[in-house]
Amino acid sequence: MNSKINITLPDGTVREFPKGITPMEIASGISEGLARNVLAAKIDNEVRDSSRPIEKDCSFKLLTWDDKEGKSTFWHSSAHLMAEALEALYPGVKLGIGPPIENGFYYDVDFGDRAFTADQLPKIEAKMQELAKQDNTYVREEVSKKYAVRYFSEKKDPYKLELIEGLEDGQITFYKQGNFTDLCRGPHIPSTGKIKAIKLLNIAGAYWRGDEKNKQLTRLYGITFPKAKELSEYLEFLEEAKKRDHRKIGKELELFMFSEKVGQGLPIWLPRGTMIRERLERYMRQEQIDRGYVQVVTPHIGKKDLYVTSGHYDKYGSDSFQPIRTPVEGEEFYLKPMNCPHHCEIFGHRPRSYKELPLRVAEFGTVYRYEQSGELSGLTRVRGFTQDDAHIFCTPEQIKFEFQSVIDLVNDVCNKLGFNEYTAQISLRDPDNREKYIGSDENWEMAERAIIEATEEKGMKTVTEYGEAAFYGPKLDFMVKDAIGRSWQLGTIQVDYNLPIRFDLEYIDADNTKKRPVMIHRAPFGSLERFIGVLIEHCGGNFPLWLTPDQVAILPISEKFEDFSKSLLNYLEKHDIRGLVDDRAEKIGRKIRDSEVKKIPFMLIIGEKEQENNEVSVRLHGKGDLGKMKPEEFIEYFKKQLN
């Protein structure tokens, strides 16, 4: 037996170590400081405890707080710490599962007959702090299934027993720290002492195993950090996110509203919000005209037959808003849940020549979908919304070019609106389960290759997910990052082989034979509602100058300067600058404050001196006084800011 093993370090160098060395020992060999920071290690792509001996040649990486896997191990261990605290404070609690999540961790807990409310969280936090200070080691233990069953039978924990049932003997491990033992695959951080800052955030109900037929457990959410400072930064981040909440800003700036009488999930656009929405629409319409789209308008309802043909009736009919009936004939109509069937009818209404392809049919189509009431939220999840929808009918060979062209459009949209960072997800077939997809292998391969090549040639950051494609075709989804680092899914491009078949769409090719077109669904914004919701949070209500409802507030110092102010507004409007004159009998400080609160980008203060010299005093929102300018200088300055 060779007692040495070769370990490949992240920089590619291979070093020899004695067999059975632990990652922690390797870390200590490098530096004590590093060893202190080690949370776990990655051995050949498997994340493991830093105390587990390495038995064979492998690639090797130490994981710290700076690694994603380091964080999730940290939070997983924190969930165990919380469970320990819960057992100490509430003897007899039953534990479900306690995984790490994107930001922190949770544990599902059955408190039995005890009522649990959020005001008990600080008590648990304090207990966790106390247990963390004990700096107990997380100890891994391999156990037999029989032993595991006996342990949790004695503990009377039905959830863990159910989990064990699904596990294979020989694969079962326990982790123990202090007085707490949990069924767990691991890995864990070295000891509880690494956890310095703890915050339990909220509680919610969650069904055991996500199934509503099962008992509902109490889910406790928390987050922890190795440094107190990081916790306070995270809490500040949450505060900032709260401040940017589009529901709050939408109310404050009077952009949109909801009404109980109109119905939940049905946003009502107020004048200021409508201005933003219409400008976005106008912008997109122009971009599309420039790119060879044709604009159409189709009705908000369609006969049941349309959706029987499209297949949506079978799939979603009973989960939709129920049909509207004509009073005399009893014909059934559905509110349209998407625009594509209508657009298929447009394509099919007369014979088409290959010379017409690609045919790009665009519509700002308002659609209605019955979303479960509990899922509705602000503008991001609604029951009625308008897509900047278009369907491109083309040949399989044209897919790649069309994809590139839509990618360019999305790129331009993101730049125009200040989303500087975005990635795309390519969703392809599940290679092991090709039967569930419609369309020929050949066409799928061509489309998948087209998407991959199109994104590569555009130099995009992408992630590829197998098995995430829709049954009717592969797709590309765009995720943007907002100003405080959150990711949102907005635009989408999807290939569709299904609808052209269902609607029996064809075109006459150059060789005078009938061919089936491919259809591409695409929406760069996704929906105007969701897009504006995300945009509000991205810019915190400070919209790009071209989009903001009022660009300039003219603030006369007293009513003596009202006429001059109004003629000034008139002058600006002639140069396509929109604004208002605040002619209330208020002091200038007050007018400035109110304009600042309304986030109007420019304020022009008009008093004695300005009127005499035909000047304006310019103040920038959030920045302050810029000094005096001639009106035409201001316009020039303004136009510069516009670009």
Add this chain to the structure above:
RNA sequence: GCCGUUGUAGCUCAGUGGUAGAGCACUUCCUUGGUAAGGAAGAGGUCGAGAGUUCGAUUCUCCUCAACGGCUCCA
């Protein structure tokens, strides 16, 4: 849809088994002011809707609607 929390003036929120209050906003008057809130007065509420218990309910109970936090779902 499910679980939990919440619902009082346009907004943010106090409050009570004896039919309600603050700040801001609004209206009127005074103030004509120079870079983030001038002063005074006034008006404004079926205490989310419905039912019940009670002499009496905004308060207690039930039911319903909506918002929020999750779960589940998403053409």
